[in-house]
Amino acid sequence: MSKEIKNEKDLKQHKDIKGELTFDDKVVQKIIGIALESVDGLLTIDGGFFSNIANKLVNREDITSGIDVEIGKKQVAVDLDIVAEYGLDTAALYDKIKKVIVREVVKMTSLEVVEVNVMVVDVKSKEQHEEDSMTVQDLLSDATGSIGEFASNQTEKVKKATSKGIENTKQVTSGRVQ
16 A cells, blocks of 8 residues: 655655654653663662552563653653662763663654653662562562472371371270270
């Protein structure tokens, strides 16, 4: 159905078609979230207390959490809340974040990034971050495994005690009947 563009005249007619390309906030947030996954020293983009509680209750990561954008017709402004790795130069981390955001947003949307605001809401060691990232779901899963093992051991003890009790009862009963 689509007509192939063969010459300059066809190309000009193609460019005269009216319309507009726009992006939903979530699309730009997702571009930024994916792009920032590769930045060393950025432990997480933090969606705040309630988002953290939600992520701890269910094992889900919303890549757009903690990223706010304002999109105009040709420009975008970005606000982030982050957790940085303890001991790193946060000013250098901020520069890396800006560079990655500008590169990826411009490349994928042609929008001009006019502002990148980063709020460092916490600093943690990598180890502390990994411990804190364990969800309630993960903890319950670990606990369920432990409870299952405990219940299995207790069942074995009950079986042995019951068998021993039955054997003792047989011995006592057989002594009385004679």
